[in-house]
Amino acid sequence: MPRPRILVTRRWPAAVEAVLAERFDVSLNTNDVALNATQLRAALRDYDAVLPTVSDRLPADLFEGEPLRTRILGNFGVGFNHIDIAAAKARGIAVTNTPGVLTDCTADIAMLLLLSVARRGGEGERQVRAGEWVGWSPTHLVGTKVTGKTVGIIGFGRIGRAFAQRCHFGFGMNVVFYNRSAIDPHEAARYGAEQLPTVEDVLAVSDFVSLHCPGGAENRHLMNASRLAAMKPGAILINTARGDVIDEQALIAALENGTIRGAGLDVYEAEPNVPERLRQMENVVLLPHLGSATEETRTAMGMKVVDNITAFFDGREPPDRVV
Numbered sequence: 001m002p003r004p005r006i007l008v009t010r011r012w013p014a015a016v017e018a019v020l021a022e023r024f025d026v027s028l029n030t031n032d033v034a035l036n037a038t039q040l041r042a043a044l045r046d047y048d049a050v051l052p053t054v055s056d057r058l059p060a061d062l063f064e065g066e067p068l069r070t071r072i073l074g075n076f077g078v079g080f081n082h083i084d085i086a087a088a089k090a091r092g093i094a095v096t097n098t099p100g101v102l103t104d105c106t107a108d109i110a111m112l113l114l115l116s117v118a119r120r121g122g123e124g125e126r127q128v129r130a131g132e133w134v135g136w137s138p139t140h141l142v143g144t145k146v147t148g149k150t151v152g153i154i155g156f157g158r159i160g161r162a163f164a165q166r167c168h169f170g171f172g173m174n175v176v177f178y179n180r181s182a183i184d185p186h187e188a189a190r191y192g193a194e195q196l197p198t199v200e201d202v203l204a205v206s207d208f209v210s211l212h213c214p215g216g217a218e219n220r221h222l223m224n225a226s227r228l229a230a231m232k233p234g235a236i237l238i239n240t241a242r243g244d245v246i247d248e249q250a251l252i253a254a255l256e257n258g259t260i261r262g263a264g265l266d267v268y269e270a271e272p273n274v275p276e277r278l279r280q281m282e283n284v285v286l287l288p289h290l291g292s293a294t295e296e297t298r299t300a301m302g303m304k305v306v307d308n309i310t311a312f313f314d315g316r317e318p319p320d321r322v323v
């Protein structure tokens with residue numbers, strides 16, 4: 001039996017690339033630049049498995065037409081809103097993701113953003129690097145205190161819970177959350193958190209709001225102009241989920257008008273393009289989608305993809321099948 005032909009769309013941690021090479025006939029995109037639609041289309045035609053990342057967009061039209069050789073998309077990441085799942089399903093293509101292994105590191109980045117915006121860490125770092133710090137003063141870069149404040153979490157899945165735990169037990173914050181399904185109050189209490197009925201209820205009481213829901217159609221622009229206006233004056237918005245959960249233009253307006261105090265963002269609507277107006281603002285901290293970017297987590301994510309496609313080609317059920 002020939003080994004399955006697989007395409008890895010970006011460079012992965014060396015340990016994972018080595019395991020893939022032992023088990024599969026691997027083609028690796030060594031340019032480390034995201035593939036375009038034509039290349040992805042050709043990949044679906046020519047490979048048994050394609051292993052995409054968040055930067056490989058696979059909309060419905062890529063799955064249409066001629067016979068496709070691909071039988072599984074082993075997504076490198078937990079979020080899969082860049083893949084049209086219904087179109088993949090219609091062509092009989094399985095899709096898997098990598099849940100669980102990036103929970104802590106993504107929650108850490110949310111905490112890092114919350115602290116950086118609240119305590120003006122980005123501004124301070126820019127000043128010191130630019131040689132513009134003129135000395136300590138009682139009024140220099142005074143931020144807002146975190147301990148004792150209320151943080152509102154939108155989406156209480158794995159990452160939302162890990163973030164709640166950090167906020168409550170690590171930083172002495174009150175934690176409330178919105179989740180579309182009801183969470184057992186005893187389970188919520190394990191994370192020091194309380195569920196509220198609506199997003200608006202959460203926004204009304206939160207000094208910080210952190211997004212931990214999936215991207216894609218159902219949550220597109222969940223944080224729109226009216227929801228941004230419903231945040232407490234002086235509140236801070238954190239997004240480590242997906243860029244499309246926030247209406248970016250409405251956010252820019254809310255930041256410019258002082259509707260909210262600041263924002264910490266790891267994800268954007270049209271990555272890697274970040275609007276110029278956002279990049280000019282002092283009251284935002286902007287990271288380049290670093291949520292899962294640790295050696296340990298990226299390796300664990302890769303190994304999960306290996307487990308999923310190995311199971312699939314062995315005729316077993318892939319552990320993390322989403323379609």
Ligand code: 8YV
Pocket residue numbers: 052053054055076077078079080102290291292293
């Ligand atoms: C990944 C992420 O690095 O897993 C996710 O959903 O957003 C990131 O942490 C990215 O998806 C890689 O494909």
